[in-house]
Amino acid sequence: MSTLQFPVTAHPSPATEDRRREILANPGFGKQFTDHMALATWTAEAGWHDGKIAPYGPLSIDPAAAVLHYAQEVFEGLKAFRHEDGSVWAFRPEANARRMSRSAHRLALPTLSEEDFIFSVRALVAEDVEWVPDYGTGETSLYLRPFMFASEAFLGVRPANEITYCVIASPAGAYFAGGMKPVSLWVSTDYARAGSGGTGAAKCGGNYASSLAGQLEGIGHGCDQAVFLDSETHTYIEELGGMNLFLLFSDGRLVTPELTGSILEGVTRDSILELAKDMGLQPEERRITIQEWKDGAASGELAEVFACGTAAVVTPVGRLVWEGGECTVGDPDVNGGAGATTLDIRRRLLDIQYGRAEDPHGWMTRLV
Template sequence: MSSDVTSASPGPLSFEVARRDDPTPPEQIASVLADPGFGSTFTDHMVVATWTPENGWHDARVRPYGPFSLDPAAAVLHYAQEIFEGMKAYRHADGSIWTFRPEVNAARFARSARRLALPEMSEGDFIESLRQLVSVDQQWVPAGDEGEKSLYLRPFMFASEAFLGVRPARRITYSVIASPAGAYFTGGLKPVNLWISTDYARAGEGGTGAAKCGGNYASSLAGQLEGIEHGCDQAVFLDSSTHTYIEELGGMNLFFVTKDGKIVTPELTGTILEGVTRRSILELAKELDLEPEERRIPIDEWKSGAASGEIVEIFACGTAAVVTPVGELRWEGGSVDHRGEGHADRYAEAIRSRLLDIQYGRTDDAHGWMTRLV
């Protein structure tokens, strides 16, 4: 791979700020924050920067939120050269605004960039871009004591050079947009039912499974629709070569708690996205007297373990939902559910509460996971 494709800027970016002339009125923002939903309303501003081989990352600015002007030949529209991240900004009780483990997102963003032959952005520039946007649009960050509300942050980059031809683009656009987000579960934690997808795979060996790129999510949609047709909420994807081992859901990692006190998750084989929440749960496990284990997990182990009681809890995790209990597993011709009479999601609830308490500043950040933005 050409070194000029992956090189970062030689020095830190300097951001120019151009504020919107007609900012959203405070009463309209308050109305949005009262019931923000997810991903449907966006703040007044966005971050934009450009990369070229000659200048590296440059022309960084905060500008009013609005459409990009793309040439019909823009490489992203034809060759899907793009990546993104997802994270949140949390308002603490004293009014300060923080984000959770942004250095981990920055490192994953760089890994995704390398896999998609895109230029890397330094950790410092990545975090500063978040700080710049949140500082300008801080009035859009909800109060943290109002039902787990936050400001969702979406950094992304894409090939904006106009050309037809299969090669890495020589002009890249980076951006950050933000959207107020409500609690994922409005009526309390609800278990999701899952469908085993055997006709579709999310990713294959040597592919882009470990990168956070749109193509992986697009490839998961057919399996998700198949699951919905069978009365399930999402699909479980298996390895593409043997259709034997559990990988992940369309956008969440999986965990299994066993009767003998282990918390097990599929190991990273290059086809699974390493979630920030997943990594944090593995680090928290011992505080809950659980022994963390990463290994390949056959789907038959899920079926038999749920039926026998060897598996006592199953949950999925991700930035949006934090932790989601799993209920019934269905497949063509069968199903199994580990949630018998008196079942309690003890560990799922404890892990979820601990993560939220750290994120919203309700407990000591003993791990040093929070970074102040404003």
């Protein structure tokens, strides 16, 4: 049972129905936000308190707030899906709650209980339920972004004694506006996303900031994203700036880099490992060298490669580019280069999320 309550203060001038319909007709991703947000405060003296649903708007933050100087913050990302009967569901929110607690622990932040996390999400979605896109309007959803940050005003390297928790919501369309075409990846050898003993396994902003230089380098070489290797040897595949990776071999092995402490434990990643068993594939978590990718592409043993995450779901990977060479996986004349198994995994996930298929693993939680 949630210990926090979230009484509602209604927005004095919410978006008009016409404006909301205009946004939902072409939501993009992360560009528009709903009328309200969930808020709560933690202090060393009182713990978590002052939960509320308030009008969406700017947060008042002191210039000396610790997050601005020492980056003490974590966040999550999940989606709310409209089903055919009008109900609204979330995909594995308890997994996001647990990961947020792990992230908070790593960043010396207070943990929020699973019950309070899910209750805050449910309270916000209930208030802004009309912002959840209708069933049957394509790959649309309401993207939910819970986050917490050090809001205490002080200069000094120590854990903050005041923390702000917030959940905001954004109607979302497909993450990649260009549709389901394979992305190209640049092998980043000058930059690492995270290192041993660092914050790579936590979902914190610093990990994403550290990936941007590599991403820009990749774009400069004509690629969509960068793939990062381990920071010590630059030999083993880790992940993209915001997505996990899977390699499918022709003998049915579906391999993803094992969690070494510098890789984010993706909820979609974990779900795919379970789905693979249902599909008769052989899921493996182990270290994968970048050379194995290159050799597998050259020999044809590597059949498909894809990236996955909450925002993009599953995205096929075609070209891998590095200084002095490149390789390609997939046939551009078949499904636009997207592998059949990649598409099947993607379809299975989406069908469960939108209520079009059975949920044998009990992954969906009703919000409204």
